[in-house]
Amino acid sequence: EVQLVESGGALVQPGGSLRLSCAASGFTFSSFWMHWVRQAPGEGLVWVAGINTDGRKTSYADAVKGRFTISRDSAKNTLHLQMNSLRVEDTAVYFCVRDHPFVVEVDATIDNAFDIWGQGTSVTVSS
Amino acid sequence: DIQMTQSPSSLSASVGDRVTITCRPSQSIGVYLNWYQHKPGKAPKLLIFAASSLQTGVPSRFSGSGSGTDFTLTISNLQPEDFAIYYCQQSYSTPPYTFGQGTKLEI
Numbered sequence: 304e305v306q307l308v309e310s311g312g313a314l315v316q317p318g319g320s321l322r323l324s325c326a327a328s329g330f331t332f333s334s335f336w337m338h339w340v341r342q343a344p345g346e347g348l349v350w351v352a353g354i355n356t357d358g359r360k361t362s363y364a365d366a367v368k369g370r371f372t373i374s375r376d377s378a379k380n381t382l383h384l385q386m387n388s389l390r391v392e393d394t395a396v397y398f399c400v401r402d403h404p405f406v407v408e409v410d411a412t413i414d415n416a417f418d419i420w421g422q423g424t425s426v427t428v429s430s
Numbered sequence: 431d432i433q434m435t436q437s438p439s440s441l442s443a444s445v446g447d448r449v450t451i452t453c454r455p456s457q458s459i460g461v462y463l464n465w466y467q468h469k470p471g472k473a474p475k476l477l478i479f480a481a482s483s484l485q486t487g488v489p490s491r492f493s494g495s496g497s498g499t500d501f502t503l504t505i506s507n508l509q510p511e512d513f514a515i516y517y518c519q520q521s522y523s524t525p526p527y528t529f530g531q532g533t534k535l536e537i
Contacts (some may be wrong), residue, residue, distance in 0.1 A: 327496040338527070340474075348466070348474065348517055350527040398473065407461060407480045414480040415521045416464040420473035 305329035305419055307399045312424030319389050323424055325382040325399030330419075333357075333377040338417065339384050341395035349395075352384065353402070359428035367393075389428045396423040432456050432520050435446055436530035443535060447508045451533045453501040453518035462522035465503045468532075469514045477516075478503065505535075513537055 311323040322337070338353040352363045352373040361373050363413075364413055372385040401419035433456040443449050461481035463464045468474040478494035481501060491506045505512055518530040522527065 319520070324441070338460075347515075347532040348468070348519075348529045350529070353525060364526050405479045405483065408483065409461065414462050414464070415524070416465070416476055416479040416485075417474075417519070417527075418476045418479075418485065420475070422473050 305401075307401065307419055307421035308401045309397065309421045309424035312397065312426045314427045314429065315389055316430050317389060317391055317428055319428070320385070321389065322428060323384040323386065323397055323399075325421055326343075327380045327382065327399075327401075330401070332375075332380040336415070337373075337375060337382045338400045338402055339373060339430070340398045340400050340417070340420075341380075341393075342398070342423075343392070343395040346395075348398075351397070354382070386426070389426075391428050394426060394428050396425050398423045403409045431526055432459065432523050432528055434518055434520055434528050434530040436518055436533050437488065437534060440534040440536065442537065443508055444513075444537065445508055445510060445516055448504065448506045448510060449504045449535065451516055451518075453496075453503070453530050455501075455520050455522075457523075458498045459520045459522035461497050462520060463494075463496065463501045464519045464521060466517045466519065466529075467512075467514045468517065470478075474517070516522075 305347045308326045339351040370388045374383045399421040400417040403418040405415045433500045463481045465478040486522045
């Protein structure tokens with residue numbers, strides 16, 4: 304079964320750090336881009352960070368750039384999100400997501416969609 | 431960055447109804463538009479990719495259409511399990527992978 308399981312969420316004080324992990328199983332982890340998406344209480348889904356297959360290319364939302372670091376360990380089929388200098392506004396459920404390249408029928412180009420999601424791990428930043 | 435605007439923000443419907451949700455990006459994105467369903471406490475689920483292609487395992491009562499700056503998600507013959515929040519997402523110009531603000535479908 305294709306599965307993503309997040310862990311590491313906790314209550315942390317503003318300015319603190321936290322490391323989230325995501326264990327992947329049931330597919331060839333090293334073949335897929337991966338992302339983190341978050342949902343703050345009462346809000347919608349927001350993309351946070353992404354990483355390519357070999358871990359050498361990363362990208363971040365402006366809100367977390369310079370504070371968060373996404374990484375992957377393909378030997379352990381694990382995705383990580385190191386979160387530093389946490390702010391109250393980082394409070395959210397964080398989802399680990401697989402990025403799947405789908406072929407667009409009309410012109411055979413590629414559309415990347417998030418096809419597998421974990422259940423999420425909750426991060427609360429509060430004093 | 432491309433902004434995604436969904437309408438309506440919430441929608442009331444009944445079992446058996448047909449509903450339509452609209453998504454409008456701030457610039458043309460071809461067919462690089464995906465739709466997701468999210469139920470509270472659960473993992474979001476990919477419904478539609480490339481504007482109109484149904485993801486494997488998704489019931490055929492879900493359909494998507496559109497291109498450029500005007501997209502729709504239609505759910506025919508609403509079932510009780512369809513009451514959820516629906517999000518569109520653009521994959522044309524990334525990063526960032528922007529989502530719409532969501533449409534809450536409720537009874």
